[in-house]
Amino acid sequence: xxxIDYKDTRPIxxxxxxxxxxxxxxxxxxxDEQMPSVRSLAMELSINPNTIQxxxxxxERQGFIYAVKGRGNFVSGDGRLxxxxxxxxxxxxxxxxxxxxxxxxxxxxxxxxxxxLQV
Amino acid sequence: xxxIDYKDTRPIxxxxxxxxxxxxxxxxxxxDEQMPSVRSLAMELSINPNTIQxxxxxxERQGFIYAVKGRGNFVSGDGRLxxxxxxxxxxxxxxxxxxxxxxxxxxxxxxxxxxxLQV
DNA sequence: TAACTGTACTATTTGTGATGGTACACTTAA
DNA sequence: TTAAGTGTACCATCACAAATAGTACAGTTA
Numbered sequence: 262x263x264x265i266d267y268k269d270t271r272p273i274x275x276x277x278x279x280x281x282x283x284x285x286x287x288x289x290x291x292x293d294e295q296m297p298s299v300r301s302l303a304m305e306l307s308i309n310p311n312t313i314q315x316x317x318x319x320x321e322r323q324g325f326i327y328a329v330k331g332r333g334n335f336v337s338g339d340g341r342l343x344x345x346x347x348x349x350x351x352x353x354x355x356x357x358x359x360x361x362x363x364x365x366x367x368x369x370x371x372x373x374x375x376x377x378l379q380v
Numbered sequence: 381x382x383x384i385d386y387k388d389t390r391p392i393x394x395x396x397x398x399x400x401x402x403x404x405x406x407x408x409x410x411x412d413e414q415m416p417s418v419r420s421l422a423m424e425l426s427i428n429p430n431t432i433q434x435x436x437x438x439x440e441r442q443g444f445i446y447a448v449k450g451r452g453n454f455v456s457g458d459g460r461l462x463x464x465x466x467x468x469x470x471x472x473x474x475x476x477x478x479x480x481x482x483x484x485x486x487x488x489x490x491x492x493x494x495x496x497l498q499v
Numbered sequence: 500t501a502a503c504t505g506t507a508c509t510a511t512t513t514g515t516g517a518t519g520g521t522a523c524a525c526t527t528a529a
Numbered sequence: 530t531t532a533a534g535t536g537t538a539c540c541a542t543c544a545c546a547a548a549t550a551g552t553a554c555a556g557t558t559a
Binding site for chain 2: 353354360361363365366
């Protein structure tokens, strides 16, 4: 379900956060579905439970999951999260687009690239 | 010429690398133009010369500048760098585009955003 | 009650970024 | 020839974040 890339320079907890955000936004994890427990996921990934705890705390801070003491962590069903992520992506895309246009690419070429994109 | 953003979480040397890459790619720094010396730039930015040295070493590794012992660092005139940067940007853009399309945006909407972009 | 859950600590290790300082080889201009 | 400026290569040190290791406690559930 989650794979850690040790070649990735980003910290482990950040990779875990990203992976779960993607799974939730894509609907692979449904609203109110239970997340793997801190201890079991740590065991599965062969890392420390504290690292998962840190990732879950961050996911909760960002509104992707909610915690219930003694029961577990669960996926939040907040629909606004998708919209927020869309905005983030668009911002980044436009920033990169601005740069690539500044160094000589045309809007036509860029748009052509996107049109040809397979999803 | 170069400004360090201490709110930026990225390391200083990385910011310096990025800034110079942009200046070179945009032609603000011409081929064979002399870079500020390690010591003078460090003085100007109130940081350690070793940090600038690290940034310059990275810029040289990536082919943006070349060093001449005793004389200084100079901008490389390699035209392929612009093409390489374009490819990098496109890759990132397509990656983000793929994500934003997967979570519900349409190609039309995305292309519209780029069309409206002011450069 | 036992086994699971989250949570909160503390201590420690590790790696990277950054600093401070020294030294040496090279180039250039006085 | 000399002095000042260049890059470069070290070393020691500090600061900080990431990650580990371990313990403890409170809540839930079968």
